[in-house]
Amino acid sequence: MSGGNAIRGTRVGAGPMGEAERGEAAPRIRVSYWCAKGHETRPSFAADAQLPDTWDCPRCGWPASRNRDEPPAPPKTEPYKTHLAYVRERRTPEEGEAILAEALAKLRAGQLGRF
Template sequence: MAGGNAIRGSRVGAGPMGEAERGDSAPRVHISYWCSNGHETRPSFAEEPGMVLPETWDCPRCGFPAGQDKENPPAPPKVEPYKTHLAYVKERRSDADGAAILDEALSTLRERGLIQ
């Protein structure tokens, strides 16, 4: 395709100058965080007077929380397994209670003539 438009595929502000055209970036500080799997994460933060660093940071490799103390990283969150509705009912009622409720429901259905 001969000819064509010279600015096709370009956008305003995208030039070869890059950061030098936009000015200096803020001074950065890199802080190390460690998770319970021993992964180190080093996010960078803008260095400001009175800045408050987060106590924990999510590990990008495993997703566990990471802390600044390498020897005592935060414990991974406890994940509860999925429970069905029946599992919750069994926590609240004993087998004898369940049998009594079932007998009552069956007798009601027999009185109505819905089952034999």
Template sequence: MAGGNAIRGTRVGAGPMGEAERGEAAPRHRVGYWCSSGHETRVAFAADAEIPESWDCPRCGLPAGQDAQAPPPAPRTEPYKTHLAYVRERRSDADGDALLEEALAKLRARRGA
């Protein structure tokens, strides 16, 4: 059987804390942000803080704005490009054909054909 310790199961500093121990909270105001999926996020800012125009929605990751009727549109994502797609952007078909012929000529010369 346990001893007669009245504070068993508690730790130092676990008592009720109030404004006297922590100090006064800084003045704040809450700002609502809405994303294009219809999620609302309310963020608390200090009264003297600069409020950002947009905020990332924590639920879906889309950008959210302060206007519930006109939230910012979802960003357009670029499709994944292969290495060949990047090469085709830099070179014309004529350049590609010339390079292919040059590489084939080197291969044929190496093989002795």
């Protein structure tokens, strides 16, 4: 039987166990971050790593900072805008009327719709 399974008897993701095979673990520190709702998050970082100023709170998703007394402000959620709302921001009603009149004139003259 020459076509046997090469990984027989092992499981997916199996690897060497223990620190002897993996090497020494880097020294770690835990840092507290607080969000505006008062949730505390304590992620772990390498001792020599540069710490981020903000961290996303895993409970509410708001930004959190290391300053418990002055957490960052919650993000502002903007309502969904339609395509028409964006067009209205770019054009005044007078500009819209002028563009519509120009397109209607071309359509009536037979210039639009031909390929």
